[in-house]
Amino acid sequence: MTDPRPIGLFDSGVGGLTVLREVVRRLPHESTVYLGDNGRAPYGTRSDAEVRQFSAECLDELARRDVKAIVVACNTSTSVALPELRRRYDVPIIGVVRPGATAAALATRTRRVGVIATPATIRSHAYFQAIKDENPFVEVYEHATPELVPLVEAGKLRGSEVDAAVRRALAPFLGNRTADGEWIFPLPFGARVDTLLLACTHYPLLAEPIRAAIGEDVAVIDSASATASVLAELLAVNELLAPTDGSAVHVQLTTGDVARFRATAELLFGAEFTAVEPVVIPEAA
């Protein structure tokens, strides 16, 4: 059995496009509907109640478009709202926290993982829990970096302002070497992580400056490709894979500025992924 209906993906803004990119690579026959709630981004500095409400409103829109599965391509929404969202809809829904946590727990050799994310994600400790579930011996150092999402939403991905903001955001992970080559780290972390998990889907858009700041000896990973693998498995097990003879259709919806969304989409995908349409999300009563 096959199912030609699209997969729905949702994020507060352009960040989830980093997940969409991996989904399209991994599942080239699948059609997608991507919804970015750019008009109300960032979510990460909002209350849990707002994140839950906005997430449900966005998923209602995807459900109206008859998607066969949903990827919550937003760590904040996954951390705060995933169980409720799963209760609300009959379609299978996957988030990005478990796949990212598993990837991080498997990547670290020294069992020291740094997690950078939005304040709401860090407050939930969803990653701490998920990494500990995977391997309780991994030390997890969570750190909120609220200054990064506004940069990405504004299309600022390179340059000296971005480099400085990234260095400030990563300060607890950046050590200094003594004359004898010993690393000294600022409190509260006190030691070098060997893996840095980008636990916000916006952050892979800043992967270059982040890698430059943290150094080559730290593995920088994110949830995108692990999430695409989980999705592939989910579609296969549920006999929801699209037929391989049709041509996939990709629609991108934004509640924000279409031109700005398109510019970031073009950076990531090139011209063929610029079918961006404005959308108005009715607020739940």
Ligand code: DGL
């Ligand atoms: N991209 C989202 C995440 O993964 C949220 C960013 C935001 O809106 O604060 O957490």
